[in-house]
Amino acid sequence: xxxxxxxxxxxxxxxxxxxxxxxxxxxxxxxxxxxxxxxxxxxxxxxxxxxxxxxxxxxxxxxxxxxxxxxxxxxxxxxxxxxxxxxxxxxxxxxxxxxxxxx
Amino acid sequence: xxxxxxxxxxxxxxxxxxxxxxxxxxxxxxxxxxxxxxxxxxxxxxxxxxxxxxxxxxxxxxxxxxxxxxxxxxxxxxxxxxxxxxxxxxxxxxxxxxxxxxxxxxxxxxxxxxxxxxxxx
Numbered sequence: 001x002x003x004x005x006x007x008x009x010x011x012x013x014x015x016x017x018x019x020x021x022x023x024x025x026x027x028x029x030x031x032x033x034x035x036x037x038x039x040x041x042x043x044x045x046x047x048x049x050x051x052x053x054x055x056x057x058x059x060x061x062x063x064x065x066x067x068x069x070x071x072x073x074x075x076x077x078x079x080x081x082x083x084x085x086x087x088x089x090x091x092x093x094x095x096x097x098x099x100x101x102x103x
Numbered sequence: 104x105x106x107x108x109x110x111x112x113x114x115x116x117x118x119x120x121x122x123x124x125x126x127x128x129x130x131x132x133x134x135x136x137x138x139x140x141x142x143x144x145x146x147x148x149x150x151x152x153x154x155x156x157x158x159x160x161x162x163x164x165x166x167x168x169x170x171x172x173x174x175x176x177x178x179x180x181x182x183x184x185x186x187x188x189x190x191x192x193x194x195x196x197x198x199x200x201x202x203x204x205x206x207x208x209x210x211x212x213x214x215x216x217x218x219x220x221x222x223x224x
Binding site for chain 2: 036078095
């Protein structure tokens with residue numbers, strides 16, 4: 001069974017900083033890989049699919065990369081609304097999440 | 104505009120069967136390529152993929168829950184129904200239904216607001 005391990009568990013950064021979130025798969029996977037953002041009390045929002053394609057209306061500061069077992073979500077310059085939990089997703093598996101909090 | 108809305112009981116007893124309905128708007132499960140999935144999230148924990156049903160009645164279930172889960176569709180009502188048998192307190196979670204992004208191999212681009220189901224006697 002596929003396991004997705006996200007790191008770090010928590011990322012403490014200031015607005016304007018660059019955020020780099022990682023997701024490692026326990027086995028090589030296809031590029032049908034996604035990232036979601038979730039804020040408290042809300043449903044997740046699709047940010048990235050097919051590893052690097054931005055979903056509709058997602059700002060350009062969000063980018064995805066990677067292949068095989070290692071995938072990355074980068075937020076180039078954190079806006080106040082970006083502080084949230086981020087999940088990676090492939091197939092039937094979600095990662096355990098990375099919380100991006102204000103430093 | 105695509106929307107989804109979950110409905111069902113907020114409280115079920117252990118061993119009971121949970122039935123949740125997802126009412127779809129802005130799209131139809133009779134359209135080729137369309138899919139709807141279910142995801143749950145225990146309080147304070149991560150998302151957990153449950154299953155997906157597609158326009159052609161193809162269904163995929165989480166392996167560990169396959170014996171307890173059933174997903175069906177009613178295209179005349181534009182609804183998707185999930186049933187989970189033998190509920191346990193560990194099944195307490197917010198249950199979401201979501202629209203599958205076409206051609207994305209099961210990625211969810213529109214989500215319902217979620218419904219919290221508590222399992223307790």
